[in-house]
Amino acid sequence: MNDIIFKLSASYLKALSHPTRLKILDILKDEELCVCKIFEALELEQSNVSQHLRVLKDQGILVSRREGANIMYRVKDKDVFNIVNKVKEILIRQLNETQDLLEKEGD
Amino acid sequence: MNDIIFKLSASYLKALSHPTRLKILDILKDEELCVCKIFEALELEQSNVSQHLRVLKDQGILVSRREGANIMYRVKDKDVFNIVNKVKEILIRQLNETQDLLEKEGD
DNA sequence: TTATCATATTAGAAAATTCTAATATGTTTA
DNA sequence: TAAACATATTAGAATTTTCTAATATGATAA
Numbered sequence: 123m124n125d126i127i128f129k130l131s132a133s134y135l136k137a138l139s140h141p142t143r144l145k146i147l148d149i150l151k152d153e154e155l156c157v158c159k160i161f162e163a164l165e166l167e168q169s170n171v172s173q174h175l176r177v178l179k180d181q182g183i184l185v186s187r188r189e190g191a192n193i194m195y196r197v198k199d200k201d202v203f204n205i206v207n208k209v210k211e212i213l214i215r216q217l218n219e220t221q222d223l224l225e226k227e228g229d
Numbered sequence: 230m231n232d233i234i235f236k237l238s239a240s241y242l243k244a245l246s247h248p249t250r251l252k253i254l255d256i257l258k259d260e261e262l263c264v265c266k267i268f269e270a271l272e273l274e275q276s277n278v279s280q281h282l283r284v285l286k287d288q289g290i291l292v293s294r295r296e297g298a299n300i301m302y303r304v305k306d307k308d309v310f311n312i313v314n315k316v317k318e319i320l321i322r323q324l325n326e327t328q329d330l331l332e333k334e335g336d
Numbered sequence: 337t338t339a340t341c342a343t344a345t346t347a348g349a350a351a352a353t354t355c356t357a358a359t360a361t362g363t364t365t366a
Numbered sequence: 367t368a369a370a371c372a373t374a375t376t377a378g379a380a381t382t383t384t385c386t387a388a389t390a391t392g393a394t395a396a
Contacts, residue, residue: 133357137357140353140354155341166355167347167357169355169356170356173355188362190364191362191363191364
C-alpha cells in the first residue's frame with residue numbers, strides 16, 4: 123500500500139536521473155521552447171532528444187503544445203527545480219568537504 | 230565543464246531511483262541499523278539488500294561501520310530527505326489534482 | 337581451531353535503458 | 367498536391383540494472 127508511493131517516487135526520480143534530461147530542464151528553466159531549439163542547444167540527435175522529452179512528459183514534468191509545425195515544451199511545475207537545485211547543493215557541499223579533507227591531508 | 234554537475238546530479242538521482250532504496254532510507258530515517266534488521270524489514274534477500282546498500286553507500290548517501298559481526302548502516306546527511314520528501318509532496322499534489330479533475334468530470 | 341553467524345561479492349540470466357539510423361506523421365509552403 | 371520541414375516513433379544493438387543463487391570474507395562462539 124505504502125509501496126505505491128515508493129514506486130511512484132522511484133519513477134519520478136528515475137525520469138530525472140539522466141544528464142541530458144537535467145540539461146533539458148535547465149534549458150527550459152525560464153522559457154518555453156520548440157524541440158528544434160532544445161536539440162540545437164544540446165547538440166544531440168533530434169530523435170534522441172525527442173525520446174528524452176517523452177520520458178519527462180510521461181512523468182508529468184514537461185507539457186507540450188503544438189504551434190504550427192513546431193511542438194513547444196515547457197516545465198509543467200517549477201517545483202521540480204526544488205529537487206534538482208537541492209541535489210546540486212548537496213553535491214557541491216560534498217565536493218567542498220572532500221576538498222577540505224584533501225587540504226588537511228596535505229599538512 | 231558544467232556537464233560535470235549534470236552528470237553528478239544524474240548519478241545521485243539514479244542512486245535514489247529505486248523503490249527498495251527509498252524504503253531503505255525510510256527505514257534508516259531515525260536510526261542506525263544492522264543489515265540483518267534492514268533486510269528483515271524489507272522481506273528481501275540478504276544479497277539483494279546488500280547490493281542496494283552498496284549503491285547508496287557508493288553515492289555517499291549512507292555510511293557504515295562494523296560492530297562485532299554486524300555492519301551498521303546510517304544516513305550520512307539528513308539532507309537527502311529534503312529530496313525524497315519533496316518528491317513525495319509533488320506526487321501527492323499531482324494525485325490530488327488528477328482526482329479533482331476526475332471529480333469535475335463526474336458532474 | 338572449527339563451526340556458525342552476518343555480510344559482501346561474484347556470476348550469470350533477464351529486463352530495462354540508451355543510443356543511432358531509418359521511417360512515419362503532421363504541417364506548411366511552393 | 368508535392369516538396370520541405372519539424373517532430374515522433376520504431377527497430378535493433380550495446381550497455382546497464384536488477385535479481386537469484388552460490389560462494390567468499392570476517393567475526394564470534396563452542
